[in-house]
Amino acid sequence: MTSKERIQTTLSHQIPDRVPMALWGSYYTLNDDTYFNVLKHCGLTEPVLPFRKLKPRNSNYYDDRILDFLDTDVRFIWSGFTDLGGARMNGDRKDAWGVEWVRSGPNITSIGAPLKNMTLEQIAEYSWPDPEQYLDYKLMEERIDFLIRNYPDKAIAARAVNSYGPFEQASELRGREDFLMDMIIEPDIANLIVEKCTEVIIRAQEIYLDIVGTYIDYFEIPGDDYGSNQSLLISPKIFNEMFQPQLRKIVGSIKQYRQDLPVAFHSDGAITNIIGDLIDCGIDILNPLEPLPATDWKEIKDEYGDNLCFMGGVDLKEALTGSVEDVEIDVQRCLDTFAEGGGYILTSANHMPPDIPPENVIALFESGKRLGVYS
Numbered sequence: 001m002t003s004k005e006r007i008q009t010t011l012s013h014q015i016p017d018r019v020p021m022a023l024w025g026s027y028y029t030l031n032d033d034t035y036f037n038v039l040k041h042c043g044l045t046e047p048v049l050p051f052r053k054l055k056p057r058n059s060n061y062y063d064d065r066i067l068d069f070l071d072t073d074v075r076f077i078w079s080g081f082t083d084l085g086g087a088r089m090n091g092d093r094k095d096a097w098g099v100e101w102v103r104s105g106p107n108i109t110s111i112g113a114p115l116k117n118m119t120l121e122q123i124a125e126y127s128w129p130d131p132e133q134y135l136d137y138k139l140m141e142e143r144i145d146f147l148i149r150n151y152p153d154k155a156i157a158a159r160a161v162n163s164y165g166p167f168e169q170a171s172e173l174r175g176r177e178d179f180l181m182d183m184i185i186e187p188d189i190a191n192l193i194v195e196k197c198t199e200v201i202i203r204a205q206e207i208y209l210d211i212v213g214t215y216i217d218y219f220e221i222p223g224d225d226y227g228s229n230q231s232l233l234i235s236p237k238i239f240n241e242m243f244q245p246q247l248r249k250i251v252g253s254i255k256q257y258r259q260d261l262p263v264a265f266h267s268d269g270a271i272t273n274i275i276g277d278l279i280d281c282g283i284d285i286l287n288p289l290e291p292l293p294a295t296d297w298k299e300i301k302d303e304y305g306d307n308l309c310f311m312g313g314v315d316l317k318e319a320l321t322g323s324v325e326d327v328e329i330d331v332q333r334c335l336d337t338f339a340e341g342g343g344y345i346l347t348s349a350n351h352m353p354p355d356i357p358p359e360n361v362i363a364l365f366e367s368g369k370r371l372g373v374y375s
Contacts, residue, residue, distance in 0.1 A: 004073075004156075006018070007155035007345070013306065016342065016374065018372045021073055021365050022072055022345050025157060025159060026220040026223065027220070027287050027288055028312060030351070030361070031354055032059060032061060037357075038358040038362075041359065042069050047061060051078065059351055062076065062078075073154065073155055077158050078159040079136065079139075079207075080134070080135055081135050081162060083136070096129035096133075098126075099114060110172050114126070115174045128200055129200055131207060134204075135204060135207050137211065140212055144156075156216045157217060157219070159220055160220045161208055162222040165222040165250075166201070166247070167194070167234075169197045170197055180234075183238055190242060194242060194243065194246055195246065201222060206253060206257075209258070213257050213261065219263055221251065221254070223265060223266030223268075224267055225268040226243075227267065227269020230294050232273060244281060248281045263283055264286075264287060265283045267286075268288065268350070285308070285311050286311065287310075287312045288312035288313070289310055297338070301338055305340075310343060311345040312349045313349050314346070314347065314348045314349055315330050315349060316353070318330075321355050321356055323360075324360060324363040327360050331364060331368050332371055335368075339372065346364075
């Protein structure tokens with residue numbers, strides 16, 4: 001199979017020739033220092049220019065040469081919103097949402113919260129970002145043309161338009177503690193912020209889809225981390241009342257454009273209790289599949305595998321920071337857990353930080369290609 005056929009077969013819940021593999025999407029990329037280490041290890045030349053020209057985060061490079069070297073199945077397009085409107089590591093410290101960021105070593109942290117202490121009326125009148133000012137139309141058009149010409153046999157995925165979904169974006173705007181309290185004692189305020197965040201995301205997606213939607217094989221929406229390592233951060237009741245309707249709107253804006261376009265969503269943590277609700281929202285692909293003691297992924301695959309595809313899974317904390325053999329063992333664990341019957345895309349369980357050796361990044365994909373063949 002070609003990579004495109006492999007991905008399309010997998011997302012149709014059918015069995016391809018082997019498990020497809022992906023890297024450098026919205027939720028599963030190489031941090032900058034990891035990229036430099038892999039680049040040197042592979043004997044490639046100078047780094048490419050950052051695809052996030054303003055370096056909003058600590059993953060600012062995208063390099064098709066690395067993906068060619070690793071022989072992954074997906075190539076990506078992006079909208080420019082998280083670059084032009086996202087958090088900045090230098091220059092103007094405020095992003096399009098009005099959140100201010102400061103750099104601390106390789107990372108950035110938000111300071112202040114522009115909606116803190118605002119009333120319902122003030123929030124309604126806040127200067128919410130206009131996506132038309134921040135999306136890079138030329139970039140999208142040139143990138144999709146480049147992929148069609150140079151990678152006709154690879155699957156194409158659209159990276160998310162925003163770094164955060166409504167839950168985390170609202171937390172940045174209001175302040176995490178204040179927003180968590182709002183959900184309980186000021187639900188009108190919490191609902192309004194979430195609705196406004198959703199409106200911005202949907203409008204950005206509409207513009208994005210008008211340019212690239214015909215050509216892509218799956219669409220990534222902004223992720224929201226609803227879980228801790230042990231349990232949900234919010235109750236299933238609050239999720240169903242406050243966030244599920246907005247998530248359904250975000251997914252619906254994609255399905256309205258193209259009903260057959262699979263939608264990928266990222267949520268860290270122990271989220272077992274809302275996976276059925278995510279499917280009800282129209283989510284087709286779930287990421288990152290963290291290997292947590294609180295989560296029985298084999299049971300989840302057995303229960304939801306007919307309706308949900310799975311992406312990720314390879315452990316960052318022990319396997320990818322250990323030996324090559326550790327990586328191979330964990331890849332086999334993921335294949336045993338998720339690959340049966342199709343519906344699984346192999347990659348890391350989140351972005352790969354610089355404590356992961358380059359040889360382990362390579363081992364992930366080499367072992368996936370070798371061990372992931374369907375007999």
